[in-house]
Amino acid sequence: MIAVQLDGGAVSVVRRPKPRRRPGEALIRLLCGGICNTDIELKRGYYGFSGTPGHEFVGEVVACDEPAWVGKRVTGGINVGCGACERCLRGLERHCATRTVLGIVQRPGAFSEYFTLPVRNLHEIPAGLATETAVFAEPVAAACEILEQVKIPRGTAVAVLGDGKLGLVVAQVLAARGACIDLYGRHEEKMALVAGPRIAARSSNQRGNSTYEYVVEATGSAGGLREAVAMTRPRGKVILKSTVHEAVTLDMAPVIVNEITLVGSRCGRMEEALRLLARGAVRVEPLISARYGLSEAVRAFARAEEKGVVKVLLEGA
Amino acid sequence: MIAVQLDGGAVSVVRRPKPRRRPGEALIRLLCGGICNTDIELKRGYYGFSGTPGHEFVGEVVACDEPAWVGKRVTGGINVGCGACERCLRGLERHCATRTVLGIVQRPGAFSEYFTLPVRNLHEIPAGLATETAVFAEPVAAACEILEQVKIPRGTAVAVLGDGKLGLVVAQVLAARGACIDLYGRHEEKMALVAGPRIAARSSNQRGNSTYEYVVEATGSAGGLREAVAMTRPRGKVILKSTVHEAVTLDMAPVIVNEITLVGSRCGRMEEALRLLARGAVRVEPLISARYGLSEAVRAFARAEEKGVVKVLLEGA
Numbered sequence: 001m002i003a004v005q006l007d008g009g010a011v012s013v014v015r016r017p018k019p020r021r022r023p024g025e026a027l028i029r030l031l032c033g034g035i036c037n038t039d040i041e042l043k044r045g046y047y048g049f050s051g052t053p054g055h056e057f058v059g060e061v062v063a064c065d066e067p068a069w070v071g072k073r074v075t076g077g078i079n080v081g082c083g084a085c086e087r088c089l090r091g092l093e094r095h096c097a098t099r100t101v102l103g104i105v106q107r108p109g110a111f112s113e114y115f116t117l118p119v120r121n122l123h124e125i126p127a128g129l130a131t132e133t134a135v136f137a138e139p140v141a142a143a144c145e146i147l148e149q150v151k152i153p154r155g156t157a158v159a160v161l162g163d164g165k166l167g168l169v170v171a172q173v174l175a176a177r178g179a180c181i182d183l184y185g186r187h188e189e190k191m192a193l194v195a196g197p198r199i200a201a202r203s204s205n206q207r208g209n210s211t212y213e214y215v216v217e218a219t220g221s222a223g224g225l226r227e228a229v230a231m232t233r234p235r236g237k238v239i240l241k242s243t244v245h246e247a248v249t250l251d252m253a254p255v256i257v258n259e260i261t262l263v264g265s266r267c268g269r270m271e272e273a274l275r276l277l278a279r280g281a282v283r284v285e286p287l288i289s290a291r292y293g294l295s296e297a298v299r300a301f302a303r304a305e306e307k308g309v310v311k312v313l314l315e316g317a
Numbered sequence: 318m319i320a321v322q323l324d325g326g327a328v329s330v331v332r333r334p335k336p337r338r339r340p341g342e343a344l345i346r347l348l349c350g351g352i353c354n355t356d357i358e359l360k361r362g363y364y365g366f367s368g369t370p371g372h373e374f375v376g377e378v379v380a381c382d383e384p385a386w387v388g389k390r391v392t393g394g395i396n397v398g399c400g401a402c403e404r405c406l407r408g409l410e411r412h413c414a415t416r417t418v419l420g421i422v423q424r425p426g427a428f429s430e431y432f433t434l435p436v437r438n439l440h441e442i443p444a445g446l447a448t449e450t451a452v453f454a455e456p457v458a459a460a461c462e463i464l465e466q467v468k469i470p471r472g473t474a475v476a477v478l479g480d481g482k483l484g485l486v487v488a489q490v491l492a493a494r495g496a497c498i499d500l501y502g503r504h505e506e507k508m509a510l511v512a513g514p515r516i517a518a519r520s521s522n523q524r525g526n527s528t529y530e531y532v533v534e535a536t537g538s539a540g541g542l543r544e545a546v547a548m549t550r551p552r553g554k555v556i557l558k559s560t561v562h563e564a565v566t567l568d569m570a571p572v573i574v575n576e577i578t579l580v581g582s583r584c585g586r587m588e589e590a591l592r593l594l595a596r597g598a599v600r601v602e603p604l605i606s607a608r609y610g611l612s613e614a615v616r617a618f619a620r621a622e623e624k625g626v627v628k629v630l631l632e633g634a
Contacts, residue, residue: 087551095551095575097527149576210414225569234404234412243573249566252542255581256560258412259466262579264572 002317003052003112004297009045011301013294018114025116026069028059028076030294030316032135033110035304037165037220037242042104043301046245054111055103056138058131059316066119073125075137076117077270078102083120094267111297113317123270126278132291135313136284137273139166143173144276145268146239152214154178159211161228162218163190165311166242168287170216171199176281179214190310193286207231210258216241222248234258239265287311319634320369320429321614326362328618330611335431342433343386345376345393347611347633349452350427352621354482354537354559359421360618363562371420371428373455375448376633383436390442392454393434394587395419400437411584428614430634440587443595449608452630453601454590456483460490461593462585463556469531471495476528478545479535480507480518482628483559485604487533488516493598499529507627510603524548527575533558539565551575556582604628 005014021027034056042049055078061069081088081096088096102117103109125134143166152158156179160171163185171181175198184202185191191201207227213236217228220242228238229250240262255262276282289309292300294317304312322331338344351373359366372395378386398405398413405413419434420426442451460483469475473496477488480502488498492515501519502508508518524544530553534545537559545555546567557579572579593599606626609617611634621629 092552149578235409240569240573244569247566248569249564252557252561252565252581255579256557256583257581259581259583261466261581262572264569264574264576264578266573266576 001113002295003108004054004294004314005051006043006053007050009043011043011298013297019108019116021063021116024065024118024120026061026074026119026122027063027114027116028074028110029062029114030110030112031058031060031073032131032316033057033314034135034138035300035312035314036139038104040301040305041245049104052108052112052115053103054109054115054314055101056135057110058125058134059110059115061122062114064119069119069122073131073134074122075125075134075270075274076102076121076123077267078104078138079267080107080118080121111294111314113294123274126274129274129278132288132313133277133284134274136169136282136287136311137270137277139169140173140273140276140282140284141268141270142166142241142266143170143268144272145265146170146174146216146241147177148268149263149265150214150237150239152177152179155180156214157182157212159184159215159231160218161215161224162220162242163187164218164220165287167218168194168310169282169284170218170241172282173276174216175199176276182212187308189308193310194283210234212236214239218242220244222246226250229254229260232258232260234260237261237263239263241265284311288313291315293317318430319612320425321371321611321631322368323360323370324367326360328360328615330614336425336433338380338433341382341435341437343378343391343436343439344380344431344433345391346379346431347427347429348375348377348390349448349633350374350631351452351455352617352629352631353456355421357618357622358562366421369420369425369429369432371426371432371631372418373452374427375442375451376427376432378439379431381436386436386439390448390451391439392442392451392587392591393419393438393440394584395421395455396584397424397435397438428611428631430611440591443591446591446595449605449630450594450601451591453486453599453604453628454587454594455584456486457490457593457599457601458585458587458590459483459558459583460487460585461589462582463487463491463533463558464494465585466580466582467531467554467556469494469496472497473531474499474529475531475533476501476548477533477535478541479537479559480504481535481537482604484535485511485627486599486601487535487558489599490593491533492516493593496531504625506625510627511600527551529553531556535559537561539563543567546571546577549575549577551577554578554580556580558582601628605630608632610634
């Protein structure tokens with residue numbers, strides 16, 4: 001089979017044997033994968049990653065201990081916990097200290113003809129939901145995570161900073177759940193993809209001070225985090241949605257004096273994401289900038305790094 | 318009358334006329350004041366402060382539009398809001414954008430024979446509560462603020478970092494409300510002042526990683542904040558209780574990956590503080606290192622900056 005391989009900053013497509021599934025795991029054939037900013041960062045050598053990336057996927061189960069799954073279209077939770085520790089038993093597998101993470105930590109990813117995941121991680125794609133739409137389940141789940149951590153009353157004005165892939169998904173998810181979004185970015189053409197009655201595109205230089213009760217930081221930059229703090233009202237909350245890959249130098253005095261809460265936020269649950277996608281509450285098709293076959297992964301990664309590009313998909317063989 | 322004056326890093330005691338009270342304000346005679354770390358930082362020139370400090374106090378009302386207050390022993394909320402904005406109307410005067418703050422922002426402080434505060438800020442000291450105990454109401458209220466922002470279930474292990482004045486008060490308040498405190502500091506003799514069945518003194522080098530659901534940062538240092546994050550479990554909370562007067566360089570990746578929440582926390586409500594002090598749930602007398610008369614403020618400030626000293630009180634004339 002073929003698989004994408006990242007090594008020392010370079011992408012290649014390699015041939016290797018099909019993976020063997022372990023007990024409790026399903027063997028999955030890739031139908032469609034999505035390139036995420038994390039994949040680009042892994043390629044650039046953050047975390048010293050070497051291996052096969054890919055954690056946004058839709059695949060078909062081809063082998064499994066439980067025959068009912070075979071032939072099903074699935075996506076899956078990307079964190080594989082030990083299943084036995086206190087965090088796993090509390091339903092927080094995604095925080096298990098010894099977890100593997102599909103395509104990120106100690107587990108080959110989905111940008112491969114075949115890959116494996118435990119059956120307990122799988123989620124069936126509803127019949128009416130297109131594969132290219134369902135492949136957004138992972139980032140939509142990450143956006144849903146915000147609402148699991150923070151209660152945002154309906155009708156509340158929320159600032160979302162960043163008009164990249166994640167910012168555009170976060171804006172839509174929060175709008176679908178009743179918030180009124182001011183989306184701050186530098187790319188009018190990207191923000192236009194999601195603008196609507198509940199999402200207003202704002203220019204980065206329109207930011208005010210102490211304006212919002214809730215600000216979502218999705219720029220991935222240290223500057224974005226500082227601006228998010230400045231835009232937040234006393235007793236308000238900043239949700240840290242994108243990982244900043246540099247040490248951030250932050251003046252904590254306004255955080256303390258204004259009693260601002262900073263909430264780190266990562267992966268979410270797939271169920272709610274698939275529900276939102278199935279009922280059309282989040283429109284992800286306009287975010288697809290390009291499609292490539294798995295064998296064209298080198299070009300696909302190059303395209304994903306170009307300015308103005310949103311989501312690049314990798315289609316299975 | 319005499320008053321303490323800070324200017325360009327120097328403390329002096331000056332003579333000046335009694336302040337005139339404005340409508341709605343009470344004229345208060347100082348009975349006892351407490352020197353706080355903020356006062357020391359103001360003296361050192363943070364914020365470019367110049368004027369009379371002092372925000373921990375017990376005084377006697379000597380003049381007031383409402384005769385019932387005259388002769389009463391009082392302490393007071395230190396934030397004076399405009400009373401008309403949305404925040405003031407929601408009961409968040411302490412976040413009013415145009416507030417003055419006693420002895421800190423645009424309002425002469427309590428280290429003065431006489432000073433003024435609006436009557437609505439006053440809290441009567443219960444009859445059985447000693448003046449020297451009640452003078453701790455402000456820092457105890459600041460500790461109570463944590464419990465207004467974060468629900469800590471009874472019996473939960475909480476780490477408090479820092480064995481300064483604030484850390485020792487925070488440890489006691491949280492213990493009084495049912496938490497089991499691990500108090501981390503460098504001064505065994507300070508921690509011994511509050512150690513007991515619910516408060517265990519720990520050495521700074523006993524810190525473990527990802528151990529606590531709740532960590533209170535009360536060291537006032539950038540290093541303390543970094544350590545607090547490292548000690549917090551996934552989905553746990555760090556309460557930022559002391560202001561760090563330098564830009565903090567922080568790796569935000571663990572905050573995001575472990576979905577840690579950082580909660581800025583400042584002043585609290587006096588009512589609960591006075592209740593805790595009145596029922597002896599917080600023992601503050603052992604924290605008193607020295608007492609000086611107001612006219613000896615220069616020596617008092619020097620003493621408050623000495624190693625091993627906890628609380629220094631200034632007694633009214």
